[in-house]
Amino acid sequence: SAVISQKPSRDICQRGTSLTIQCQVDSQVTMMFWYRQQPGQSLTLIATANQGSEATYESGFVIDKFPISRPNLTFSTLTVSNMSPEDSSIYLCSVRSGERISGYTFGSGTRLTVV
């Protein structure tokens, strides 16, 4: 299965600033997903990023707040913009290789604290 390198692993940011999270995959993958895990909660899908097209956002998430780039089949970034303490969460990227039965691989996550 794919191996994902996600960084930064954690950060403490001032409110009003932005943070860009990077995910690098060791193989080409069709679909890349960005999730948010708020403290003590489950994972919520933010958006699906496909190379060569705009990301598809889930209800409650907008591009201005969470812009995503997917310049090629091995890399993606998620930016958390104009941060507030409510954005304090773990952000994870995930990939699937294109075959449904292969499952999904997750990055190690970015633990974001907004102060």
Add this chain to the structure above:
Amino acid sequence: GDSVTQMEGPVTLSEEAFLTINCTYTATGYPSLFWYVQYPGEGLQLLLKATKADDKGSNKGFEATYRKETTSFHLEKGSVQVSDSAVYFCALSSGAGSYQLTFGKGTKLSVIP
């Protein structure tokens, strides 16, 4: 839409006790089902999966059987260890559209010596 209902925790067990974490789902078509584990301070890891009815996924002593008739995928382990302390997430992928994963709320397991 798709949904996963998972037994809420926290669950506290003594070492060598039997573990069951219930998971039921609602989905269109024939979803693939997964259990993920999140150890303290770490990311998500796939624990096991099943892709069709009556399949049994197993790994590290954990098992779960895909029961289409009851739309369930309960996680079991016969004898838990302290090292099994983690949060366990049941998830599904319906394959309809974007192939995204839908997660349950997670169950925190603590195993005490």
